[in-house]
Amino acid sequence: MSDVRCAICSEPWDLYGVLHGDMEPWERDRFLAGEGCPSCNFGQVCPQCNGTGKERCPSCLLLWPGEGCPVCGGSGHTESVCVFCEGTGKPRRTFDVAFEALQDECEASDEDPVLVMQRRGF
DSSP states (O other): OOOEEOTTTOOEEOHHHHHTTSSOHHHHHHHHTTSOOGGGTTTTSOTTTTTSSEEEOHHHHHTOOTTOOTTTTTSSEEEEEOTTTTTSSSOOOOHHHHHHHHHHHHHHOOSOHHHHHHHTTO
C-alpha cells in the first residue's frame, strides 16, 4: 500500500518500505527532504517525457511498434514541447504536488507534523 508520494514526480511509495530497505539511506534522506525519489532520479528526469523535453508521440505509442512510426520515426517523441516540464526535461515542482506529498507523509508518520513541514520547506 502506498501511503506517501514523491514531492517532485508524485510517485507513490510505502513509508515503511522507504524507512526499512526500499531505498538506500542517502536516497531515503533525500526523499524525506522532498528532493525527489529514485523514479525521477531526484528531480533530474521528467516522468512524462523521460527527460527528452518533447511530447510523447501518440501514434508511435498506440499503433506502431519499433521503427515504423511515420510521425516520429521511432523515437517515441514529437518535436512539440512537453507541457509537464516545459521542455526542460526536468519535472516542475508544483505547490499542489509538494503539499499533497506533505499531507501524505504527515498522515503516515508518527513524527510531529510541524517537523515534517519544516524539513520539507513549508
